[in-house]
């Protein structure tokens with residue numbers, strides 16, 4: 032299969048012309064604005080698995096468009112603080128707008144690269160202040176330059192792109208109906224960029240976007256890391272041609288670096304929920320293996336509600352010798368894997384919940 036944009040680039044492949052809708056669902060745009068926000072079932076399960084409590088301080092590390100952030104705020108009855116960060120300026124504005132529409136005041140959105148979410152400070156600074164006084168560039172992430180270049184590539188294949196392509200597909204078929212005019216590759220790229228990043232700085236109605244300089248270690252009760260991923264669980268997804276084994280591994284590296292930040296930000300005794308909308312075990316079960324093997328003070332926690340199926344146990348050896356280690360027996364029932372082909376009929380999704388042991392020494396070593 033080839034993507035819409037691929038049709039303009041490649042010389043062979045299979046393109047599918049959608050002549051009818053799969054679901055005759057009317058658009059919910061502008062319907063009951065502020066009253067409802069459509070979400071996939073696993074997204075709601077992820078917010079509930081976090082089990083946020085009134086009065087807590089919660090970090091949503093990759094928050095836009097804000098679906099889970101607002102679900103968490105509602106579960107907390109809007110009491111406490113949810114710090115909702117995303118690295119896109121326009122998307123952060125969108126979170127502001129959504130929170131305002133829904134009348135939720137416990138959400139504080141920030142523009143921040145989640146790979147630099149832990150701030151590094153001088154000893155002279157006030158350690159009781161949970162937000163950082165100093166910029167944290169050059170902080171804990173050793174390979175930030177590498178990550179920076181990878182971000183561009185990875186971002187281009189996340190789920191927003193898929194949405195952009197789907198929307199653009201509609202636009203193009205409308206154009207076609209009007210006796211098609213030529214649409215250049217540049218137009219396609221521009222439209223996809225616009226869809227991915229929002230309508231543009233001057234056209235957004237959200238509040239003023241604050242930049243964060245990162246947060247103090249152990250300053251959150253709970254952290255949700257709903258990581259950017261290969262989005263192989265989204266449906267309908269007829270083509271996966273733009274993902275390669277290499278790109279899937281890069282997603283996994285990116286997610287681990289984000290998880291490294293999450294671990295430092297949650298307090299001893301706190302909770303981290305990690306979720307993705309992909310079925311790729313390299314970004315799911317292998318992340319759990321990495322987390323448990325790297326941070327001995329973490330353990331998997333049971334989740335409520337439990338609607339998804341068990342995770343994958345074992346390991347997988349690729350032809351190039353690279354081996355992915357997945358779950359060990361006994362761990363599979365502690366995660367939730369939503370299989371899009373199961374009778375549940377959800378998107379593909381994965382949720383793991385970790386509790387952070389109270390080994391102060393380990394945590395101090397981490398943040399030093």
Ligand SMILES: C[S@@+](CC[C@H](N)C(=O)[O-])C[C@H]1O[C@@H](n2cnc3c(N)ncnc32)[C@H](O)[C@@H]1O
Nearest residue numbers: 093094095096097098099117118144145257259
């Ligand atoms: C899976 S989506 C999050 C969906 C969101 N949690 C929700 O439920 O509405 C991933 C988000 O991560 C953001 N993102 C990607 N890389 C990031 C980074 N380094 N720092 C912060 N946000 C990032 C993207 O802009 C995107 O909005």
